[in-house]
Amino acid sequence: MSSLKTVISGVGGYLPQTIMTNDELAKKVDTSDEWIQARTGIKQRHVAGEGEFTSHLATEAAQAALQDAGLSADDIDLIVVATTTPDLTFPSTATIVQEALGMTHGAAFDVQAVCSGFIYGVTVVDSMIKAGQAKHALLIGAETFSRILDWEDRTTCVLFGDGAGAFVLSAAGSDDNGKGKGVISSFIRSDGRHRDMLYVDGGPSRTQTVGHLRMLGNQVFRHAVTDISGAIQTCADNAGIDTTEIDWFVPHQANQRILAGVAKKLGVDADKVISTVASHANTSAASVPLAFMAAKNDGRIKRGDLIMLEAFGGGFTWGAALIGY
Numbered sequence: 567m568s569s570l571k572t573v574i575s576g577v578g579g580y581l582p583q584t585i586m587t588n589d590e591l592a593k594k595v596d597t598s599d600e601w602i603q604a605r606t607g608i609k610q611r612h613v614a615g616e617g618e619f620t621s622h623l624a625t626e627a628a629q630a631a632l633q634d635a636g637l638s639a640d641d642i643d644l645i646v647v648a649t650t651t652p653d654l655t656f657p658s659t660a661t662i663v664q665e666a667l668g669m670t671h672g673a674a675f676d677v678q679a680v681c682s683g684f685i686y687g688v689t690v691v692d693s694m695i696k697a698g699q700a701k702h703a704l705l706i707g708a709e710t711f712s713r714i715l716d717w718e719d720r721t722t723c724v725l726f727g728d729g730a731g732a733f734v735l736s737a738a739g740s741d742d743n744g745k746g747k748g749v750i751s752s753f754i755r756s757d758g759r760h761r762d763m764l765y766v767d768g769g770p771s772r773t774q775t776v777g778h779l780r781m782l783g784n785q786v787f788r789h790a791v792t793d794i795s796g797a798i799q800t801c802a803d804n805a806g807i808d809t810t811e812i813d814w815f816v817p818h819q820a821n822q823r824i825l826a827g828v829a830k831k832l833g834v835d836a837d838k839v840i841s842t843v844a845s846h847a848n849t850s851a852a853s854v855p856l857a858f859m860a861a862k863n864d865g866r867i868k869r870g871d872l873i874m875l876e877a878f879g880g881g882f883t884w885g886a887a888l889i890g891y
């Protein structure tokens with residue numbers, strides 16, 4: 567077994583300046599602030615401006631995470647961007663970020679697991695660091711979901727927002743270096759049978775279009791609560807840790823009722839569940855690092871805390887990662 571561990575050296579995030587409230591949205595589609603808040607907990611979302619792409623959001627988040635880590639792009643040897651809304655079909659958004667950061671060294675690639683992308687990314691980067699393939703990696707979740715929404719479909723367009731969040735993940739020895747235990751365990755799963763419940767109806771090979779997000783929300787909801795709860799339990803069991811020992815749960819921010827449903831199913835204190843649903847809405851692969859950053863910045867998450875990240879998304883994909891910060 568590798569003696570290396572993967573620690574979080576830095577955390578950063580970026581949200582586009584433009585905020586769209588529920589009331590503003592209600593002028594475009596037949597919905598209301600009351601309905602959106604009661605069914606989802608969402609009050610507002612950030613929306614990328616014209617000419618502002620996923621790579622721009624990702625680069626801002628990466629720079630903030632580097633600053634938090636006290637590192638520069640010269641120190642980074644791997645960039646992984648979790649996104650479902652890349653700037654282009656190719657090259658990867660990660661390579662666009664690489665260039666924006668002025669890097670001509672290292673490797674960069676994208677991971678596509680929709681809303682679970684950041685958890686998949688933690689698993690991939692952790693494996694690469696423990697295999698000695700990277701010393702300091704930037705893992706970025708970045709999305710401009712506003713670009714793949716059908717703004718006439720009230721059942722989906724009210725749920726999402728744009729943003730980016732990033733971790734600098736670094737290799738450390740097994741001795742305590744003051745940066746916590748690092749990634750203790752992670753668990754990822756997928757099941758392609760449920761594609762029709764959550765998908766985008768376009769793509770380069772099938773339609774030569776970008777397409778729009780389609781979702782059977784109430785059916786996705788049921789799967790999400792069951793699968794997320796199972797992933798958290800498996801991840802904790804694999805680490806030999808009881809869920810009551812976990813200081814903070816940082817979930818994918820799809821819906822406040824999903825967060826509450828998972829907490830209830832696992833018997834977790836709702837105050838330990840970080841929520842940014844109200845102000846960020848669902849930013850897909852960006853939501854977990856953005857929520858982490860919010861709780862770190864307001865002083866809730868501290869060095870030494872035991873943290874469970876978790877997500878569920880299109881595919882279906884889902885997973886969890888237990889990290890000592």
Ligand code: ACO
Binds near residue numbers: 601606722764790
């Ligand atoms: N405003 C007003 N009414 C609405 C709206 C809206 N924006 N959207 C739907 N309605 C109506 C429906 O038409 C329906 O009306 P009817 O009863 O007359 O037919 C009624 O509200 C109830 O609709 P439901 O779909 O049953 O509402 P539900 O309580 O399930 O809430 C929601 C919908 C918010 C989408 C919820 O199901 C949800 O959050 N699902 C999970 C989403 C999720 O987890 N996604 C995960 C990942 S996303 C990703 O991977 C990309």
